[in-house]
Amino acid sequence: MNLNKEFAYDYVVFDGFDSTIALKTNGYYYICTLDLRNKENVTLVTYPLDYSFFFIRLLFAIHHSSFINRFIKLPFKSIWFPFYFKKNKLSEKRKCFVIFNLKLSLDYLKYIKNNYPNSKIVIMHRDLLKTHNTEIVKNAIADIEMTIDIAEAEKYEMEYFCEFESKIDIRQEGNKRYDVFFAGKAKDRLPKLVRAYDILSKAGLNCFFYITNVPKEKRVIRDGIKYASKNMLYFEMLKYSVSSRCLLEINQQGALGYTSRFLEAVMYDIKLITDNASVLDSKFYNPKNIQYISDVDKIDPKFVKNREFDSFNYNDEFSPIYLLNDIDLKLSKK
Numbered sequence: 001m002n003l004n005k006e007f008a009y010d011y012v013v014f015d016g017f018d019s020t021i022a023l024k025t026n027g028y029y030y031i032c033t034l035d036l037r038n039k040e041n042v043t044l045v046t047y048p049l050d051y052s053f054f055f056i057r058l059l060f061a062i063h064h065s066s067f068i069n070r071f072i073k074l075p076f077k078s079i080w081f082p083f084y085f086k087k088n089k090l091s092e093k094r095k096c097f098v099i100f101n102l103k104l105s106l107d108y109l110k111y112i113k114n115n116y117p118n119s120k121i122v123i124m125h126r127d128l129l130k131t132h133n134t135e136i137v138k139n140a141i142a143d144i145e146m147t148i149d150i151a152e153a154e155k156y157e158m159e160y161f162c163e164f165e166s167k168i169d170i171r172q173e174g175n176k177r178y179d180v181f182f183a184g185k186a187k188d189r190l191p192k193l194v195r196a197y198d199i200l201s202k203a204g205l206n207c208f209f210y211i212t213n214v215p216k217e218k219r220v221i222r223d224g225i226k227y228a229s230k231n232m233l234y235f236e237m238l239k240y241s242v243s244s245r246c247l248l249e250i251n252q253q254g255a256l257g258y259t260s261r262f263l264e265a266v267m268y269d270i271k272l273i274t275d276n277a278s279v280l281d282s283k284f285y286n287p288k289n290i291q292y293i294s295d296v297d298k299i300d301p302k303f304v305k306n307r308e309f310d311s312f313n314y315n316d317e318f319s320p321i322y323l324l325n326d327i328d329l330k331l332s333k334k
Contacts, residue, residue, distance in 0.1 A: 003316060003319060003321050003322075005325060006040075006041075007041050007042075007093075007324060007325070007328055008093070008094070008328050008331070008332065009041075009093055009094050009095060009096035009120070009328065009331070010041045010042075010043075010089070010090050010091055010093045010094070010095050010096070011041060011042045011043065011095075011096050011097075011098060011324055012043045012045065012085055012090075012095065012096070012097045012098070013033070013036060013042060013043070013044050013045065013097075013098045013100070013324075014045045014048075014085075014097070014098065014099050014100060014101040014104060015029050015030075015033050015044055015045060015046055015100050015101065016028075016029040016100045016101060016126065017029055017046055017047045017101060018030060018234075019047070020047050020057075020061050021047075021054070021057045021058055021061050023046055023050065024233075025235075026233050026234065026235035026236070027233065027234055027235075028231075028234035028260075029046070029100075030046065031165070031166060031168055031234055031235065031238075032164060032165045032166060032320065033166065033320050034166035034168065035166040035316075035319045035320050035321050036166075036320050036321065036324070039321065040089075041089065041091060041093065042089070042324070043085055043086065043087075043089045043090065045084065045085045045101075047101070048060060048080065048083075048084040048085070048104075049080070049083055049084065050085075051085075051086045052083070060080055063077060063080070064077065077105070077107075078107060078108075078111065081107075081108055081111045084108070094118055094119065094120070095116045095118070095119040095120070096119065096120040096121075096122060096327065096331065097109075097112055097116075097119060097120070097121050097122070098122045098124060098324070098327065099121065099122065099123045099124060099142075100124045100126060102123075102125075106141070109121060109141050109142075110141065113141060120143040120144070120331055121141060121142050121143055121144075122142065122143060122144045122145070122146065122327055122331075123142040123144075123145045123146070124146050124147075124148075124161065125145070125146065125147040125148060125149075125152070125158075126148050126163075127148070128149055128152060128252070129147065129149075129152055129156065143331070143334065144159055144327070144330055144331070144334075145158045145159070146158055146159040146160065146161045147159075147160060147161070148160075148161060148162075148163055148257050148258075149256055149257045150256045150257045150278065151256045159330060160257070161323060161326065162257070162258050162318070162323075163257065163258040163259060163260060163262070163263055163318070164263075164318050164319065164320040164322070164323050165260065165263045165264075165267065165318050165319075165320075166319060166320060167267045167268075167314070167316065167318075167319075168235075168238070170235070170238050170239060170242055170268070171242070172242045172243050176243060176244060176245045177208075177240070177243040177244065178206050178207060178208045178240070178243065178244040178245070179200070179205040179206045179207060179244070179245050179246060179304050179305075180200050180205055180206075180207045180208075180244065180245070180246045180247070180248050180273070180304060181207070181208050181209075181240050181241060181243075181244035181246070181247055181248070182196075182207075182208075182209040182210070182211075182247070182248040182249075182250075183209075183210040183211075183231075183232055183237050183240065184210075184211065184212070184231075185211075185212050185213045185231070186211050186212065186213050186214045187213070187252045188252055189250045189251070189252060190211070190214060190218065190220070192250045192296045193209060193211060193248075193250055194220045194222070194225070195296045195297070196248060196250065196273075196296050196299055197209055197222055197224065197225060198222075199296070199297070199299050199301065200248075200299065200301055200304070201222070201223075201224060203301030203305075204301075205301055205304055205305070206224070207224045208224050208226070208240065208244075209222075209224060209225045209226070209248075210226050210228060210232055210237075210240075211225060211226070211227055211228070212227070212228050212229065212230060212231055213229075214227050238264065238268075241264050241268060241270060242268050242270065244270065245270070245271060245304060246270065246271035246272065246273060246303075246304045247261050247264060247265050247270055247271070247272050247273070248261075248272075248273050248274075249261035249262065249272060249273065249274040249275070249276060250274075250275055250296065251274075251275055251276050256276070256277070256278055257276075257278055258276075258278055258279075258282070259274075259276060261274065262274065262276065262278075262279055262282075263318050265289070265290070265312075266284050266312045266314050266318070267312075267314050267318065269309070269311055269312055269314075271289055271290070271291075271303070271304065271309065272289065272290045272291070273290075273291045273293060273299060273303065273304075274290065274291070274292060274293070275292070275293050275294065275295075275296070276292075277292065277294075279292060280292055284312050284314075286310055286312075288308050288309060288310050289309055289310060289312065291303040
């Protein structure tokens with residue numbers, strides 16, 4: 001597919017956000033959608049009013065604060081609707097609003113439909129639906145609703161989309177620092193992560209696991225496991241990734257589909273150990289580079305120790321531009 005193909009629509013993309021009042025260029029969502037930022041006919045909205053002065057953004061954030069609104073339902077939020085995004089990149093083409101930011105209100109989506117009557121709305125779920133609860137999920141106002149999980153796409157009769165990410169220039173600093181690297185929330189997988197660490201470290205491998213959201217009383221202490229209260233900045237995490245020989249991926253229960261760890265391994269030519277069966281169907285699957293495990297106890301440390309590796313020969317296949325091309329195609333068939 002051609003990355004320079006002209007879109008049939010003007011796209012306004014409400015991205016996920018790393019901050020509600022400041023642009024974090026080293027954050028996950030900013031990096032993932034970087035390819036779209038200078039794309040013609042695409043307006044990327046990091047958060048509503050992201051183009052305005054700090055004081056205005058701060059007022060907006062206070063007005064929409066979930067903490068304040070828990071006690072006092074502040075009125076007149078619709079006064080902000082006309083200013084959510086900058087309209088200078090919009091042309092006379094049809095409009096399509098792609099929604100990753102599921103904190104947008106249903107009232108705002110209705111505002112879009114009323115003010116852009118021929119527009120399309122596409123709602124995107126970049127995490128399992130069971131992990132969040134929002135009023136815009138499975139609402140008839142969306143023309144297309146898409147999910148990143150294959151099983152949920154079938155269960156809820158949604159369209160499936162592949163995980164995406166923009167590749168950035170990030171260089172390895174010196175020699176490989178770690179043999180195996182993991183970073184992420186514990187979720188329901190802490191016992192598996194600790195077991196994986198024990199298997200790999202006992203084989204003499206140098207491992208670093210950065211795990212968040214684990215209460216102190218549930219932490220299993222290991223020399224190479226760091227527990228933290230917040231996620232590592234994504235740019236920093238990528239520096240650890242490219243400085244490691246292998247990435248570890250243990251999925252949250254029930255997840256099925258490509259993940260950021262898989263994309264990172266492919267884009268930056270790093271080995272991967274994963275329990276995600278979806279990789280077996282990928283054109284990038286190569287047992288020299290990827291070790292699929294059906295169970296943590298089946299991890300083979302020899303896979304990491306073996307220096308044999310074939311380049312994935314990545315060629316921008318995971319760029320978010322492909323996602324908009326795919327949406328273009330789906331809308332043309334409706």
